[in-house]
Amino acid sequence: MKGLFKKILVLTLILSVLLSVAACGGATNNLSKTNNGNQEDSSNAANSKNDSSDVDSTSTEKVTFHIYKNGGFPDYPADGGEGKQDVLNALAAYGLPNVDYKVTAIGGDEYYDKLNILAVSGSLPDYMNIDMVTMTNFSDQGLIIPLEDHLENMPAAKDRMRQVDLDAWTYNGHLYAFPVAYLEGAINGPNTTGLIVRADWLEKLDIDIPETIDEFYEMLKAFKEQDPDGNGQDDTFGYIGRDTTLFEDVFGAFGIQPTFWMETEEGLRLGSTLPATKEALAVLQQWYAEGLIDPDIFTNDQSLQDQKLANSKGGVYEGSGFSASVSNPEYAALLNVVPTAKLKGIPAFKGPKGESGRQEAPPGYGNSHAISANCQDVDLLVKFLNWCADDGENGGMYLCSVGVEGKHFELSEDGTKINQFVPYNEIYAYGLGNPIRFQQVVDRRWMEDSAVECFEAFDGMYRENKFWGTTPSMLDYPDTCEELFREYLAKIVMGSLPVDAWDDYVKDFYAMGGDKIEQEVNEAYQALNK
Numbered sequence: 241m242k243g244l245f246k247k248i249l250v251l252t253l254i255l256s257v258l259l260s261v262a263a264c265g266g267a268t269n270n271l272s273k274t275n276n277g278n279q280e281d282s283s284n285a286a287n288s289k290n291d292s293s294d295v296d297s298t299s300t301e302k303v304t305f306h307i308y309k310n311g312g313f314p315d316y317p318a319d320g321g322e323g324k325q326d327v328l329n330a331l332a333a334y335g336l337p338n339v340d341y342k343v344t345a346i347g348g349d350e351y352y353d354k355l356n357i358l359a360v361s362g363s364l365p366d367y368m369n370i371d372m373v374t375m376t377n378f379s380d381q382g383l384i385i386p387l388e389d390h391l392e393n394m395p396a397a398k399d400r401m402r403q404v405d406l407d408a409w410t411y412n413g414h415l416y417a418f419p420v421a422y423l424e425g426a427i428n429g430p431n432t433t434g435l436i437v438r439a440d441w442l443e444k445l446d447i448d449i450p451e452t453i454d455e456f457y458e459m460l461k462a463f464k465e466q467d468p469d470g471n472g473q474d475d476t477f478g479y480i481g482r483d484t485t486l487f488e489d490v491f492g493a494f495g496i497q498p499t500f501w502m503e504t505e506e507g508l509r510l511g512s513t514l515p516a517t518k519e520a521l522a523v524l525q526q527w528y529a530e531g532l533i534d535p536d537i538f539t540n541d542q543s544l545q546d547q548k549l550a551n552s553k554g555g556v557y558e559g560s561g562f563s564a565s566v567s568n569p570e571y572a573a574l575l576n577v578v579p580t581a582k583l584k585g586i587p588a589f590k591g592p593k594g595e596s597g598r599q600e601a602p603p604g605y606g607n608s609h610a611i612s613a614n615c616q617d618v619d620l621l622v623k624f625l626n627w628c629a630d631d632g633e634n635g636g637m638y639l640c641s642v643g644v645e646g647k648h649f650e651l652s653e654d655g656t657k658i659n660q661f662v663p664y665n666e667i668y669a670y671g672l673g674n675p676i677r678f679q680q681v682v683d684r685r686w687m688e689d690s691a692v693e694c695f696e697a698f699d700g701m702y703r704e705n706k707f708w709g710t711t712p713s714m715l716d717y718p719d720t721c722e723e724l725f726r727e728y729l730a731k732i733v734m735g736s737l738p739v740d741a742w743d744d745y746v747k748d749f750y751a752m753g754g755d756k757i758e759q760e761v762n763e764a765y766q767a768l769n770k
């Protein structure tokens with residue numbers, strides 16, 4: 241089984257499909273996963289004026305699409321709920337009177353177990369959430385169909401999809417899943433992570449938002465030494481984090497993203513093998529020695545990090561734009577202890593040569609869907625999906641994300657804000673929202689101003705990974721691209737190894753398959769960019 245799995249993976253790679261579990265360059269995955277939470281499963285809504293008088297009841301018979309969603313929605317009614325009539329009315333007014341649907345929602349790993357059982361019995365649903373491994377597997381078996389020719393029939397979604405995501409879902413030269421689409425604007429992009437600071441500490445200590453690495457250092461020092469929490473004890477650090485922390489902004493200030501493939505005169509090189517990495521390591525080692533970094537940073541998990549934040553142990557950490565929303569659990573826990581606390585996102589600071597930045601999110605962001613070879617009317621299904629993404633007249637974008645306008649939400653007059661009246665579970669119980677979001681359009685107009693400001697502060701600071709794929713040698717040497725660096729990072733920063741040990745790291749990297757990996761990456765990159 242393991243061999244088969246690997247074979248599938250290798251095939252995938254060779255064919256330049258991008259795996260979400262890519263060995264190199266996937267460092268931000270965990271962060272975005274843990275931080276997006278439920279809020280990400282929400283969007284907005286505007287035009288759901290349903291006029292059932294428009295329905296052409298004489299048209300053809302109903303086609304019911306069976307749709308599988310990967311998500312636990314215990315409140316969603318099995319019969320589709322009251323909201324289903326809103327959907328059917330809107331579809332009829334949109335010119336699709338014969339569309340009907342039945343949703344089966346299953347959360348967690350159980351979802352893919354179920355899909356695999358259905359695959360074996362030849363009874364896959366018409367349309368389903370899919371991940372990369374399942375996509376390659378089902379495609380090899382002819383269980384799902386190529387979609388590239390259907391894209392032009394769903395302009396409401398297609399025009400908002402990213403090419404990099406479409407490439408990520410292309411396998412053997414064919415598109416096998418529709419990725420999410422994005423509304424315009426800084427708040428709606430795939431990148432969500434950045435540095436979050438205790439803005440109340442900045443105010444208290446009269447510190448401006450740091451723009452350079454020197455100013456950032458001064459801020460860390462003040463957080464450590466000037467008793468920002470005012471309890472009279474020397475009990476705070478500057479930087480807190482967890483075992484996945486890569487200090488992206490610090491490396492970024494030296495022009496490096498350690499786990500990204502970067503362009504050099506000799507071709508693509510993994511950032512961690514470039515000399516500027518050593519400079520950043522020296523800075524981090526000094527900060528750690530001065531007590532500016534939580535000494536447990538390399539072993540904390542998310543909950544320990546959150547506890548330290550809530551207990552005012554640190555003033556800056558790598559989080560997501562959602563962190564600055566008071567409804568976010570980590571912020572709420574902090575406010576519970578310190579009601580006057582303020583969290584704020586800051587742009588990446590600049591290094592000695594004016595460089596800055598952090599890692600862009602990997603392509604192929606979740607909530608992608610495939611169409612089964614069993615589907616009897618693909619053209620109609622695609623029209624239905626276009627309706628789901630359409631925020632124009634009688635379109636379904638809002639019904640499929642935030643419900644009925646006036647009942648569940650309202651749009652601000654200028655259309656830039658979504659004000660929600662009810663919690664998501666009520667929208668699901670009514671039969672709308674995430675359970676029927678068959679084609680997602682990322683729309684974060686529901687976010688509070690504080691979170692919006694955070695996303696705006698982060699805008700423009702994400703750096704590109706030149707190669708997101710996985711090559712065969714990355715699978716032969718699974719620890720070489722990231723784990724090896726993380727080991728050296730922790731040891732050097734904590735001072736158990738000298739900064740010069742970075743030279744050994746580079747030797748180890750090349751000795752542990754890095755030479756083959758680097759060669760394959762460059763070959764694949766050249767092939768992709770011909």
Ligand SMILES: [Ca+2]
Pocket residue numbers: 467468469470471472473474475476
């Ligand atoms: Ca203190």
